[in-house]
Every structure is written in structure tokens, then in C-alpha cells.
Amino acid sequence: METAQRFDLVTRNTAEVVEENELEELLADGSPSVYVGYAPTGEMHIAHFTTIRKLADFLNAGLDVTVLVADLHAHLDDEKSPFDLLDARTEYYQEAIEGMVEAAGADPADVTFVRGMDYQLDEEYALELYRMAAETTISRSQRAASEVVRESESPNLGGLLYPLMQSLDVEALEADIAYGGIDQRGIYMLSRELLPDHGWHKPVCLFAPLLSGLTGEKMSASDEASKVNLTDSPDVVAEKIGDAYCPTGETEGNGVLEYVRYLVFPILDERGEHFVVERPEQYGGDLVYETYGKLESDFVSEELHPQDLKNAAGEYISEVIEPVRSRLNERPELLAEAYPGTHGDQ
Template sequence: MSQLSAEEKKSLITRNLQETLGDDKLNAILKERDLKIYWGTATTGKPHVAYFVPMSKIADFLKAGCEVTILFADLHAYLDNMKAPWSLLELRTKYYEAVIKAMLSSIGVPLEKLKFVKGTDYQLSKEYTLDVYRLTSVVTQHDAKKAGAEVVKQVEYPLLSGLLYPGLQALDEEYLKVDAQFGGVDQRKIFTFSEKYLPALGYEKRIHFMNPMVPGLAGGKMSSSEEDSKIDLLDSPANVKKKLKKAFCEPGNIADNGLLSFVKHVLFSLFKEGEGFTISRKPENGGDKTFLQFEELEKYFAEQLLHPGDLKSAVETYINKLLEPIRQAFETPELKALSAAAYPTPAKANTKNAVNAAPEEDGPHRLDIRVGKVIEAGRHPDADTLYVLKIDLKEENPRTIISGLVKFVNIEDLQDRKVAVLCNLKPSKMRGILSEGMVLCTSNEDHSEVEPILLPATAQPGDRISVEGFSGTPDEQLNPKKKVWEKLQVDLKTNSDGIAVWKDNFLLTPASEKLTSRLANCHIK
């Protein structure tokens, strides 16, 4: 390493990057000593093959003599909209460490030259906590929200945890005692936030290196949450083949091609001198061909001299070579158990009763909430506090729904009113009359004020109400024994502006309009 010149080290450090902030500082440091750099990852979803992009850059950094720290950002993972509970995050941090070490070994990176750190090992210290408070005294809400725009989930009324996230990432640079931070270009706003605010605390501005974002297999960003967009590091060869077969790879298209991006940013950076990317083809299809430069491969594909199927077949071969050592490492009983505990498989549906089987995850998508119109309202013959409502949901017949609104809403005000109806509760008899759903209402703490949720004028009977950020098919019927409604209802409420939300995610009509109530900060039930 010492034989490399400063220029050669810089060339290795910056190759294939989309952008570098702090070039002058980089030049100055490399003239005197080797660079200290860190890369962090929040321990949430399972790492996938796109993680080979930062891993291959870490290999470059080490070749250039850099001191590299890998941060497992467990606290950041928790603050990012609480995607996982602490118990799972501890297991996932262990999983990340095991799988990333296996990845680095797969591409020949010596682990003894790396430092691995867990965020909560230092982020809960007195000094770090005081610096968080110091940072909050100089950072505006606008800047904090803007900094996290590409990384932290954005909602109209963000949690304070998401606003803290960029500041913590900035402080990591100081507490890890590095010269530079490395990440994807989606981190750019956090990096510029760090450059602005660390000096405000008396700390020096760091260098920032940014990788381009590799397109997913289905087009767009490769993401842990989009199953078809990524290949898991433990996927079997059969699964790799199946996912690559579905991959978006339009003939001649080099602009939005996840396969070509992977070849450029991972494979070509790992090839030794004289090695190249080999396409195996039948003689009638042009025969085998090896590309020693990525630009040559890209031009060949752009001119449609290479069929997408042949590119997919070659990438499949190389990916399986990278994944095989990782698969083998995770064949041990210990790592198999860790993988299963960190990412538990949801219970499978009962195939004998598939129609009524519960979906795999608890979430508001399980609720079948629809717009209904009251076409008939009358008093229950055997209960003074109950109405018997006939509600049009654009089904074959109107539904009969019993509602305890007698004390709160005049019967005249219910006639022809549009209401939000929970449609997949198990029908139950109330004083002798079968009720086939529930009119959703807001209620204050002492239940002295109750009113049906207000729907926008454009909402029509039969429209399905969704929850922002969630998709999926509702249960045909919520299982009362498993208390699905009761568990989900706890987080169904109105916010301080009287807008209906589930865990700060808006309830929306098909036209993306919000449901409201004059009762703010109240439960919906």
C-alpha cells in the first residue's frame, strides 16, 4: 500500500463514485497520511446483492490504504419510523455483521483491516447525548426535515425521531474520529447538513463520498422492501434465476438497467488485471465474448448486439459465484438460527380455510374500510341508545348496521349521510338484529362527544379507504379470536388537526383526499 502515490490512492478511492464533497481536503490528507473513512448501514431490512456496491468500494478504500470503519446503525434504525422493535434490532445487528463479513470474505477483503462498531456502543454516552442537545439548539426544523428527505420516511406531521436522524448521522463523523463518510447519493442532503452544522458545534467539516444508486431488477431503486427489485444474499440459485428472469432489461436500454449497473459497480471493480466479463453464447448467437472494459460491454448492449437473455445468464453466473460462499457460511446451525430469529417467517395461512386465513403481517391494510351512504335510519325496537341503519356500499344489497349514536347524532342528520364503514368484522347480533359492520366514529376521552368520521365531498359509496404507505388485500373477515381489530384500532385516531391517521399515516380516499373530524386528538372506534 505504501508504494501507491497520493494520486493513485485518490484514483482508487474515487473511482465509480457519483460525487465527492471536499476534494481539496482529500488531496491535502493523502499527501500526509492515509484516509480514515466510515460507512454506516441501518440494521432494518435484509441486505441484498446491491450491498456489493458499497462492499466493492470498501475494497477500493482498503487497497488505497484507508482505515475503514463499518457502523451498524441500530439506533438510527429504530428512529427511522420505528421499523423494528429493539429485540429484533439486536438480532438484526448480529445478522448484519455476520452477513457483511461473509460478503467481504466473498470478494477477498481482509477483515482484519476493518473496524466494526455498533451505534449504541457510543451513541448513548453522556458526551454524545449532550451534543445531540447542542445540535437541537442550532438546527431548524426545516433543515432537519429537508436533510432526511431521501432517507427518512416523510409524512406531513413527522415524528421527532425522524428529525433527529440527520443530526445523529452528522455526529457519528466526529465520534468515529474519521476524515470522511461514504454513502449513496441519496444521502447527499444529510452530508451537506453535516458540513453546515458540525462546524457550528466546533467540529471540523468532513469529506463525503457518494455512490450512484443502482437500479433495482424491476427498475427504480433497489430496495429491501420491494421483493421483485432485489436478490437476497441467501437466495438459492433457483431463486436467483427466477428473479433475473423477471428483471427489467429492455434491448438497447442502458439508462435504466440494474444488470448493467451491477456489472459496472461490482463485477468490474473486483476483476483482477486481465480479467473481464465473459458472455457464454451458442455459436449461432455469436459465440462466447469477453469484455475487458465496461464501456465496451455497454456500447455492445446499446447497439443491440447482445441479447438481454444472454446478459441475464452471464450476470446469473457471476452473482451465484459471489453468493455461494455466503450461502455456505450460513449453513452453520448458529447462523441459520440467527437468520430465522432476526427475520422470522410469518405464519403460513391455513390452506384448508384459505379464504378466511389471516394475512402474514398485522397492518392497517387488513382493515376493509369503505365509504357508505345511509339510505335508511331508524331506532332499534329493543334498545333506546341504538340506531338501525341501512347503508349502501355498492354491494348487491344494502347492509344492516347497528350504531350507538342515538345520544350524539339526530336521526335526521344521519339520513343520506356518507360514512366510513369497517366492513370485515364478523357479523354479530345486537339485541336480536344482525349487524354487518361498524360506522367509524371519533370519540373524546370521556365518551361525551362522538361523531361519525367526515368524508370529503368527492367520496362515493363503495370507495375503499386506504392508509398512506400501506398496500395489500384486506382480510375477508377479521378473526375475533386473534383480536386483529382491537390491536390495530389502538393506533387509529385523529391528529392535532383533526385528520384521521393510523400511526401518523393518513387515511385516504381513492382520490388521495383525507378523512377528518371536528374532534382532534381522539380515538377512532
């Protein structure tokens, strides 16, 4: 594959690339490594899927892909995960992520999985962390983490260590590229500032867009109605999509459209399939879309009605998460042990 083609694959559906020319150089030089980290906190949902789906693009472009399950981070961020649940949540996250990689049409065996505490307690790592802590002001660290770490009236030190550790992770995992949601921008900009003084180079940063929730606002992981869970049954998916905010002709804040764009279409592309909207004859009959762009322009011109879009989107989303859902359902103990409060009795 030519460098330009790989560049397009790597950067498609991203919110920002810092810096594009640095990425071009990396790709021209060979097979750079990219890493993405997930802190095993709450249950994984469809927005995670869109970022993991993109790992297939990286693999197809010949990148070396590492997924970090950042267990310590999950605890450092306002104790989102209790210390004694870190093992169970880490195991659940890895299983879910593997399922999503596979559902995206890639081979999970091609992804390197690393667990945070496996190296974050090493001497060199700890020493560099203390050095960074000495060099970084409280407000600088707070600013870097502000979009990621949970806000609180009485913030703990953990949230201040968080961005420093994440920066060190780039070096520890020898990553050339750091990938994550655009909410991670603050942290990686700090990384680019700090790492050159700590024995590593500035990472190229690739940011995924943050998807809208189904309620018309930012997706909230704690609001069930605003997201589709990986274990939601087809009925529940249909219901949530049906209830979603989806104004006629409006693309802004339209979660349904975004899921179709960032999750469904890339996976259909990978399979060489098209997006079919079944529509009653009275409204003009079925529609077939080969690209998201055409679907969006039809939606904007109001040729495609929200109700018809929702019906189709619900089915496709349901189908796309099906392999992950069944994989997780095969091992119910994973969720039960990771979330004893909500899945313990099931």
C-alpha cells in the same frame, strides 16, 4: 502507491465527491479514515454489497475503514426495527457485512466495526446532540433526512434526531471521510454545516450511485422482484435476473447492467478474471470482456443481446454472492432471530 493512483481507486464508481481537492489533500497527508454506516433494518441485499465491495478499494488505497452498525438509527427511522430486535439484527448485519467484505477479496479483520449504542449514549455525545437539536430547525432536519428517513403522514421525532446523530457519528468515529449512497447527501451536507461548530472538521463526502431495481424503477427493498437477496439460491437469482427490465441497447435504469458494472466487474478485476458471455453459435458464439466499458458499448451497439447478458450476469452474480450466502446459511439462527416474522420457522 502514489497519491493520484489512490485518488482514482477511492473515487472510482462513485456518484459524487465533495470536495475533490479536500480528498486530494487528505490523501497527500497520509492515511485518512473513512466510515460508512448501515442501519440494521431490513435484510441486506445486493445493493448493500456494491457499497461494501467498495470498502476493498478503500483498504487497498491505505484508508482506515470503520463500519458503523447504526442500531439506534434503525429504530429512530420510523421504528423500522423494533427495539427488542436491535441486538439480533445488529449481529446479522455484522456477519453479513463481514461476509461481503471477504467476498470482495478483502480481510474483514482490517475493518473496524462499531455499534451505534456503544457510544451514542455517552454523556458528551448526548450533550452535543441536545445542542444540535436546539440549533436546528425542524424543516432543516427534515430536508436533510428526506431521502433517507421513511416518509409518513405523522412523522415521529426520531426521524428529526436521525440526521443530527449521523452528523455526530462522523465526529465520534473521528472520520475524515463519510461514505454512503447518494441518498445520504442531504444529511452529510448538514454535517458539513454543523460539525465545524461542534469541534470537528467538515467531512469529505463520497457518495455511491443508487442502483436501479430489476423492475426498471428505483430499487425497492420491500419489493422482492426488484432486488437480489444475499441468500437467494442460484435458481432464484437466475429467475430474478431473467425477469428483469432490460431493454435492448438501453443503459438507463438497467439494473442488470448496473450490477455487472458495480459488483461483478470490480470483483473479477480483483481476481484478475474476465467476464465471459456464453452465447449460442447461431448468435455468434461466446464473448469475453476484460472491461465493463467494452461490455457496455457492445450492449449499446446491440452486439450483446439482453438474453445473453442476463444468462451470464445471473451466473456471475450468483457466484459472487455465494460466499456470503453460504456464510449466512451456516448460521440460520442469525436470520431467524433478526426476522422472526419471515425466517422464524426455518
